[in-house]
Amino acid sequence: xxxxxxxxxxxxxxxxxxxxxxxxxxxxxxxxxxxxxxxxxxxxxxxxxxxxxxxxxxxxxxxxxxxxxxxxxxxxxxxxxxxxxxxxxxxxxxxxxxxxxxxxxxx
Amino acid sequence: xxxxxxxxxxxxxxxxxxxxxxxxxxxxxxxxxxxxxxxxxxxxxxxxxxxxxxxxxxxxxxxxxxxxxxxxxxxxxxxxxxxxxxxxxxxxxxxxxxxxxxxxxxxxxxxxxxxxxxxxxxxxxxxxxxxxxxxxxxxxxxxxxxxxxxxxxxxxxxxxxxxxxxxxxxxxxxxxxxxxxxxxxxxxxxxxxxxxxxxxxxxxxxxxxxxxxxxxxxxxxxxxxxxxxxxxxxxxxxxxxxxxxxxxxxxxxxxxxxxxxxxxxxxxxxxxxxxxxxxxxxxxxxxxxxxxxxxxxxxxxxxxxxxxxxxxxxxxxxxxxxxxxxxxxxxxxxxxxxxxxxxxxxxxxxxxxxxxxxxxxxxxxxxxxxxxxxxxxxxxxxxxxxxx
Numbered sequence: 297x298x299x300x301x302x303x304x305x306x307x308x309x310x311x312x313x314x315x316x317x318x319x320x321x322x323x324x325x326x327x328x329x330x331x332x333x334x335x336x337x338x339x340x341x342x343x344x345x346x347x348x349x350x351x352x353x354x355x356x357x358x359x360x361x362x363x364x365x366x367x368x369x370x371x372x373x374x375x376x377x378x379x380x381x382x383x384x385x386x387x388x389x390x391x392x393x394x395x396x397x398x399x400x401x402x403x
Numbered sequence: 404x405x406x407x408x409x410x411x412x413x414x415x416x417x418x419x420x421x422x423x424x425x426x427x428x429x430x431x432x433x434x435x436x437x438x439x440x441x442x443x444x445x446x447x448x449x450x451x452x453x454x455x456x457x458x459x460x461x462x463x464x465x466x467x468x469x470x471x472x473x474x475x476x477x478x479x480x481x482x483x484x485x486x487x488x489x490x491x492x493x494x495x496x497x498x499x500x501x502x503x504x505x506x507x508x509x510x511x512x513x514x515x516x517x518x519x520x521x522x523x524x525x526x527x528x529x530x531x532x533x534x535x536x537x538x539x540x541x542x543x544x545x546x547x548x549x550x551x552x553x554x555x556x557x558x559x560x561x562x563x564x565x566x567x568x569x570x571x572x573x574x575x576x577x578x579x580x581x582x583x584x585x586x587x588x589x590x591x592x593x594x595x596x597x598x599x600x601x602x603x604x605x606x607x608x609x610x611x612x613x614x615x616x617x618x619x620x621x622x623x624x625x626x627x628x629x630x631x632x633x634x635x636x637x638x639x640x641x642x643x644x645x646x647x648x649x650x651x652x653x654x655x656x657x658x659x660x661x662x663x664x665x666x667x668x669x670x671x672x673x674x675x676x677x678x679x680x681x682x683x684x685x686x687x688x689x690x691x692x693x694x695x696x697x698x699x700x701x702x703x704x705x706x707x708x709x710x711x712x713x714x715x716x717x718x719x720x721x722x723x724x725x726x727x728x729x730x731x732x733x734x735x736x737x738x739x740x741x742x743x744x745x746x747x748x749x750x751x752x753x754x755x756x757x758x759x760x761x762x763x764x765x766x767x768x769x770x771x772x773x774x775x776x777x778x779x780x781x782x783x784x785x786x787x788x789x790x791x
Contacts, residue, residue, distance in 0.1 A: 339436035339753035371437040376607040398570025
């Protein structure tokens with residue numbers, strides 16, 4: 297499995313249409329496909345990815361694209377995506393709050 | 404033979420049980436079901452409590468500032484500490500501290516200053532790097548990571564797999580082959596700083612486990628000073644082996660705690676839940692599951708405590724530790740599985756901790772040496788040198 301999320305970006309409208317109540321992780325990006333937020337739908341999400349992505353989109357008006365990965369290992373995958381982002385950009389995505397992370401140097 | 408806890412053990416285990424039920428379990432209601440960390444403020448508050456209880460730093464010898472507790476008592480404590488959702492891999496979310504890497508108690512004074520004491524003060528973290536993609540159960544032969552001497556330094560190349568905590572660690576113990584012809588007598592233990600330019604954490608290894616994920620490491624021309632060898636050149640396997648044996652007892656205790664809690668939940672549930680006009684507890688099929696659980700728990704408990712008692716008495720406990728690990732991990736898996744069955748749909752939902760225990764308990768039959776390796780260890784102890 298690739299460390300970085302490699303799924304195709306889709307529009308926010310298409311995402312809200314396609315997403316279901318699965319557990320998983322997601323990334324939100326601006327029109328230039330710069331990752332602005334990384335999130336997950338965990339065991340406490342009311343409607344899984346569908347409700348978590350919808351809630352995140354309501355908070356941030358500059359989001360143009362979404363990509364997601366359905367996984368029950370959402371907890372470790374979420375952390376891995378954040379660490380990979382920090383490895384690539386030296387910072388967390390703009391809308392992610394600071395949390396304690398490990399250090400990853402993916403190939 | 405007196406099979407009962409001392410007054411002090413009863414007092415301490417009661418205190419830990421109360422801590423788990425009144426401090427840890429309520430916090431878990433608001434955490435993600437797969438969470439492995441508390442909010443920093445909650446963690447700091449609870450660490451203060453465990454310090455007040457005199458139990459912070461379990462596993463740290465008294466001469467280094469830890470509580471003066473024998474292995475029997477710390478095993479009883481470990482059984483209590485795991486009785487919550489994250490308890491199998493994150494017992495009490497680390498609020499009781501820990502000894503870190505016990506091998507460092509045998510380090511040189513200089514190594515202790517640099518690595519052990521900061522770890523005991525909570526300023527540094529370490530990881531244990533033994534397993535490789537080529538195998539973890541037979542490290543003497545599977546270790547392919549190589550260390551070659553270059554003056555006062557060693558150059559390490561290779562990789563490790565299934566390593567917990569390496570991404571957040573400041574240093575680690577890395578076992579590397581220093582003599583390719585000597586098997587288990589050709590392995591050396593190096594203390595490696597994770598800010599070394601040749602040290603890389605390549606990926607998270609996603610498994611059934613939610614807490615303390617594993618990582619894959621790569622070492623590229625990693626230069627380590629000769630003074631960072633722990634113990635002696637080519638004597639690293641003994642360090643690894645000692646750790647693996649001792650670790651089996653708390654590993655078994657964690658499984659027992661979860662099994663005890665799962666059984667307690669089932670015993671509360673089945674008299675209340677009705678099917679076809681009668682409580683589940685009136686069904687023989689359910690009663691037998693509860694009985695089998697109770698027998699599994701009792702057998703595993705006594706075997707685990709016997710191993711701890713032998714270790715405390717300074718006797719050889721290799722066979723007993725292997726038996727404890729084997730029996731407790733397998734019994735724990737059966738108990739959690741039966742409890743899920745009794746709870747039906749609710750048992751597999753994330754509303755209850757059973758589904759997390761079920762996933763994580765499955766790993767316990769493989770981690771720290773799979774059941775088959777434990778049987779191999781026991782057979783060798785029974786049959787002696789003829790099998791070596």
